[in-house]
Amino acid sequence: MVTMQDVAKLAGVSITTVSHVVNSTRQVAPATRERVLAAIEETGYTGDAIARSLVTGGTRSLGVAISVVTNPYFAELMQAIEREATASGYTLLLMDTHDEAEVEQSAVRMLRSRRVDGLLLTPTPTAPRSVLPELRQIGVPTVLVDRLPGFRGVDQVGPENVQATSTLVQHLGELGHERIGLISGRSGLTTSEERVLGYRLGVGRVGLPWDPALVSSGESSAEPASTALHQLLALDRPPTAVIAGNNVMMSGVLRSARAHGLRIPQDLAVAGYDEVDWADLVDPPLTTMAQPVAEIGTEAVRMLLSRIAEPGREDRTVRLPPRMIHRQSCGCAPE
Known part of the structure; x- marks a missing residue:
């Protein structure tokens, strides 16, 4: 099990300094703080204070781990997520997973180190065997968006395919x-x-x-x-x-x-x-x-905020139906 001492050793600082960064109990020089956060990310440290802040929601921020570079669909989805989060008084921290398992795990750990109140994730194929069990174990409020692997214990929202x-x-x-x-x-x-x-x-x-x-x-x-x-x-x-x-x-x-x-x-x-x-x-x-991209993004944020407010409720899966736009590439005459 990773300890605060492990983080301190890797960052080259004292345990007290790590504690101040984790608990926001004292100002720490920006360069030192970044070293500590990088060490938390690398080690996967999830000390009690971090886990507690994730559950109780003390930062008014939501983490988003999504592959924004591979498909314009996800850029549109992010706009909807940002709109709804802002309207609800939350800020967003975005990490691009590049649709790669190792990057995804690093992104999720970095967002946890920033003590986000909850997490929106478009999972890679390996997520049900890697990051999702970890998130469920430590009780991070999580909503899976777009890709719904049927993983129990987390909320999910996406299109009907x-x-x-x-x-x-x-x-x-x-x-x-x-x-x-x-x-x-x-x-x-x-x-x-x-x-x-x-x-x-x-x-x-x-x-x-x-x-x-x-x-x-x-x-x-x-x-x-x-x-x-x-x-x-x-x-x-x-x-x-x-x-x-x-x-x-x-x-x-x-x-x-x-x-x-x-x-x-x-x-x-x-x-x-x-x-x-x-x-x-x-x-x-x-x-x-x-x-229904905007609806998916909006519903994802609402589900996450509901999970933060009621951590013990039953998980839900929501599928929203797409709409056929009939044009002429299929061979039909204009309507």
Whole structure:
């Protein structure tokens, strides 16, 4: 078990100095304070004062550990979180996890060292085996946002993925497409798994056979998505329609379609999970399933504040339904 003495040794200061930083009992020189905080982060120290302040909420601040650089969706989500937190009298401390497990753990520990009252987290695939058990054990009020791994003991809020993706497949199937491809997201993410499940459900609902060759991973990024569509188009029976699993991958899909000389929707119908701000600027405009981003961010903050106020209540999972925005990339005429 990590002790205050371990933190003091690593930071090169006295135990008294560490205590002053942890308990805010005396001013400490900024450079010294930063050394202590860095040592707390590195060691994972969660002394009684830190744990107690996390539970009782003495700093009027919320920590957010989120991957803000990989997807503009998360930037929009952060705006909603910040709005609601500010309106409730809280400040935000943001750490970018870069969607990497080690960075995530470091980010969470840094936020804990800053004694935030609670934590909003978009978990990486390894979080249920690493940071989440730790957060639950020490009683940090936590809400998981967007990616909902079904981890017991924490609140969770995000979009409904299964039925929404199924709806996109059904729409394309009803237009007569019998070979519908899916560019899926990064493996291991619950959002990716749920959208693949929704795809399978939609295929079955329109009476088409399940063909795993029609699902290709775009790893939630533009360039891999471009490669994934190239692989689908190389099949003996390539798809006549394709669904992009998120907004970033949609750009890769469109780039690959153009490289193959395909016209949308005449040669390849396209639809996407996630709205993009340029969806109605391209020709043809894109049919998308728009997530309720603002509602998710607002609900996440409200759930966290409720957890801080009532730490013993039952945990809740909230899924908010996306909305289909019907445009012409799927092959339909303008309404």
